Amino acid sequence: DIQMTQSPSSLSASVGDRVTITCRASQSIARYLNWYQQKPGKAPKLLIYGAFSLQSGVPSRVSGSGSGTDFTLTISSLQPEDFATYYCQQSYTTPYTFGQGTKLEIK
Amino acid sequence: QVQLVESGGALVRPGGSLRLSCAASGFTFSDYYMSWIRQAPGKGLEWISYISSGGSTIYYADSVKGRFTISRDNAKNSLFLQMNSLRAEDTAVYYCARDLKATVTLDYWGQGTLVTVSS
Numbered sequence: 001d002i003q004m005t006q007s008p009s010s011l012s013a014s015v016g017d018r019v020t021i022t023c024r025a026s027q028s029i030a031r032y033l034n035w036y037q038q039k040p041g042k043a044p045k046l047l048i049y050g051a052f053s054l055q056s057g058v059p060s061r062v063s064g065s066g067s068g069t070d071f072t073l074t075i076s077s078l079q080p081e082d083f084a085t086y087y088c089q090q091s092y093t094t095p096y097t098f099g100q101g102t103k104l105e106i107k
Numbered sequence: 108q109v110q111l112v113e114s115g116g117a118l119v120r121p122g123g124s125l126r127l128s129c130a131a132s133g134f135t136f137s138d139y140y141m142s143w144i145r146q147a148p149g150k151g152l153e154w155i156s157y158i159s160s161g162g163s164t165i166y167y168a169d170s171v172k173g174r175f176t177i178s179r180d181n182a183k184n185s186l187f188l189q190m191n192s193l194r195a196e197d198t199a200v201y202y203c204a205r206d207l208k209a210t211v212t213l214d215y216w217g218q219g220t221l222v223t224v225s226s
Contacts (some may be wrong), residue, residue: 017140018133025170032210034150034212034213036152036163036213038152042215043202043216043217043218043219044202044216045216046212046213046214049127049207049208049212050208050212055214087151087152089152089154089211089213090208091208092212094166094168095166095168095169096142096154096157096211097154098151098152098153098197099151100151101151103151
């Protein structure tokens, strides 16, 4: 199975900050990498697919990059609604594993 | 608008069975692959199964293989998950999700249904 490792596991930041979350795959997954946002008690929401493609309706302050084994999710200027848990997920091969999550909290 | 509504979650004893349903609306259900994903209380996300648009291609995570069966009824716009031989570690919120690109890229999710396995 491909292991997905996110860092950091948690992060404190302020409104207006630029934040970056990293996801590393245990083997190359080309650009088959998705990012999701989940708020407490809610279903996850797709933010980025194919490593860098912005899902419809997601604000442009959110971006993704990377290929192979190393990927990043960047939020350029944090807004109050961005405080949530973020998950990466590889869609390269079964089983389609998720990272352990990064909890983004308000400082 | 796209809607996915799961149902069927309940409290069940270890070794028991349960059938989850996911009712889809707002899109052409028969055009899309679908997946089930679960989340144990306070834990991360675990993909457990997907089914192709016509139902001919199915995959499972090892954790549920041989115990869970995914199926769909395109005429009724419904996805199912038959869960047998349930264990305490199957306790989770179960989500159905639509696959954007037939690559387990999950663009719409239901609200989830809670399955609790306990004696």
